[in-house]
Amino acid sequence: MPRSRRDVPNDPDRKIRILDATLEVIVEHGVHRTTHRRIAARAQVPLGSVTYHFTNLDDVLARAFARLMERMSAQYREHMENASSRAEAEAAVVDLICGPTYASPTYMSKEQMLLLFEMYTYARHNVAVADLTRTWLYTSRESLALHFAPNTAKALDVLIEGWPIQATFERTPPERELVAAAVHAISAAMETREAETNDPKGTNSPA
Amino acid sequence: MPRSRRDVPNDPDRKIRILDATLEVIVEHGVHRTTHRRIAARAQVPLGSVTYHFTNLDDVLARAFARLMERMSAQYREHMENASSRAEAEAAVVDLICGPTYASPTYMSKEQMLLLFEMYTYARHNVAVADLTRTWLYTSRESLALHFAPNTAKALDVLIEGWPIQATFERTPPERELVAAAVHAISAAMETREAETNDPKGTNSPA
DNA sequence: ATTGAGAGTGTACAAACGTACGCACTTTGT
DNA sequence: ACAAAGTGCGTACGTTTGTACACTCTCAAT
Numbered sequence: 001m002p003r004s005r006r007d008v009p010n011d012p013d014r015k016i017r018i019l020d021a022t023l024e025v026i027v028e029h030g031v032h033r034t035t036h037r038r039i040a041a042r043a044q045v046p047l048g049s050v051t052y053h054f055t056n057l058d059d060v061l062a063r064a065f066a067r068l069m070e071r072m073s074a075q076y077r078e079h080m081e082n083a084s085s086r087a088e089a090e091a092a093v094v095d096l097i098c099g100p101t102y103a104s105p106t107y108m109s110k111e112q113m114l115l116l117f118e119m120y121t122y123a124r125h126n127v128a129v130a131d132l133t134r135t136w137l138y139t140s141r142e143s144l145a146l147h148f149a150p151n152t153a154k155a156l157d158v159l160i161e162g163w164p165i166q167a168t169f170e171r172t173p174p175e176r177e178l179v180a181a182a183v184h185a186i187s188a189a190m191e192t193r194e195a196e197t198n199d200p201k202g203t204n205s206p207a
Numbered sequence: 208m209p210r211s212r213r214d215v216p217n218d219p220d221r222k223i224r225i226l227d228a229t230l231e232v233i234v235e236h237g238v239h240r241t242t243h244r245r246i247a248a249r250a251q252v253p254l255g256s257v258t259y260h261f262t263n264l265d266d267v268l269a270r271a272f273a274r275l276m277e278r279m280s281a282q283y284r285e286h287m288e289n290a291s292s293r294a295e296a297e298a299a300v301v302d303l304i305c306g307p308t309y310a311s312p313t314y315m316s317k318e319q320m321l322l323l324f325e326m327y328t329y330a331r332h333n334v335a336v337a338d339l340t341r342t343w344l345y346t347s348r349e350s351l352a353l354h355f356a357p358n359t360a361k362a363l364d365v366l367i368e369g370w371p372i373q374a375t376f377e378r379t380p381p382e383r384e385l386v387a388a389a390v391h392a393i394s395a396a397m398e399t400r401e402a403e404t405n406d407p408k409g410t411n412s413p414a
Numbered sequence: 415a416t417t418g419a420g421a422g423t424g425t426a427c428a429a430a431c432g433t434a435c436g437c438a439c440t441t442t443g444t
Numbered sequence: 445a446c447a448a449a450g451t452g453c454g455t456a457c458g459t460t461t462g463t464a465c466a467c468t469c470t471c472a473a474t
Binding site: 029030031032033114117118120121122123124125130133134137151154155157158159161162163165166168169170178181182184185186188189190 | 393397
Binding site for chain 2: 451452453454455
């Protein structure tokens with residue numbers, strides 16, 4: 001009578017697959033209804049495997065979100081690094097909000113945006129995830145700061161996070177032109193403001 | 208031996224008190240951990256009272272959020288109606304984002320903002336709440352449209368929803384000046400853009 | 415070839431959950 | 445005064461949940 005663990009080789013990637021499965025479950029059901037058993041089913045591993053690798057459910061969620069943040073931070077940075085002028089940087093921001101054009105290989109998928117909102121909500125109840133979220137916000141702002149002054153970056157980041165939320169509930173996707181206008185308005189007006197504030201006599205060297 | 212229902216008069220406001228208690232539970236624990244029993248404890252009513260007045264838990268949540276939306280829509284509108292010039296309207300928007308100044312009696316509390324985010328997340332899994340959220344977005348934009356052109360209102364609404372999210376994770380509250388600059392940038396730049404787009408020959412009558 | 419450390423599994427269980435329902439009681443219309 | 449209609453409550457039940465744990469087996473070092 002075969003008891004268990006028959007012909008099952010060790011599987012070093014299992015932890016990671018469980019985390020990916022967790023993210024998939026969150027996309028489908030929400031943190032709200034993410035359970036050990038649903039994760040296990042999705043990752044095609046037995047229940048005991050999830051409890052073996054992680055101390056508890058909050059731990060699974062926190063590490064899954066940490067993995068998401070690694071991926072998204074890298075994408076975000078790469079996306080902004082590809083821009084080589086102010087105009088391109090603005091276009092890159094529009095891409096982050098509206099999704100990709102032909103020319104932009106890296107962008108935030110709709111699923112990633114949904115996961116982000118799940119994380120923001122969950123962060124209120126899990127300090128590890130709250131710290132993670134704070135770090136994410138700072139990191140993404142740093143990527144924006146490759147092209148924009150700090151306060152401009154802050155305001156643009158608000159658009160990047162806020163617009164997709166609204167878009168989720170619209171029947172139609174956000175209009176590219178409108179988004180571009182808002183991005184440009186902030187970029188243009190606030191950047192000059194910051195230059196004046198930081199250097200009212202105009203003695204700073206241009207970047 | 209007293210069985211039950213002794214000296215307990217009918218209580219017509221009970222439904223409403225349960226809904227208010229539900230919102231309080233969501234603030235404290237998140238939708239994530241909102242249960243019949245926690246709601247009942249908070250409202251100081253027996254468990255059976257919650258299941259009597261509502262068909263199931265999703266129903267309780269949906270109606271609680273509906274109640275929240277009624278309150279917030281009214282506040283939002285009242286707040287915007289109090290402004291009587293473009294400059295005052297911009298200041299009102301800043302108030303919505305940063306919290307009240309001395310002069311502004313109506314504003315969105317921090318708790319209400321948290322509830323809003325919980326609702327956005329939950330809406331993905333409950334069609335009734337999704338509809339509710341869509342209605343909320345349109346209504347709040349209409350309030351903004353008292354002072355701004357439609358597309359300007361859209362962009363400003365993104366700031367109003369997006370900035371508080373970021374603020375939740377900052378150690379310090381958003382700087383009023385910075386918010387005001389962003390609001391003004393969008394208000395000024397986009398409003399002229401819309402005028403040009405809708406009326407390139409300048410034949411429209413001023414409001 | 416042996417062995418110790420650790421990976422992976424299945425089963426079990428108490429706690430908490432959503433929901434149903436019968437009975438006790440109040441209110442209202444007559 | 446009284447019955448019908450509806451409100452309120454306690455209890456109970458079947459599920460699902462998170463977590464613990466004894467166990468089987470693999471792997472790498474010796």
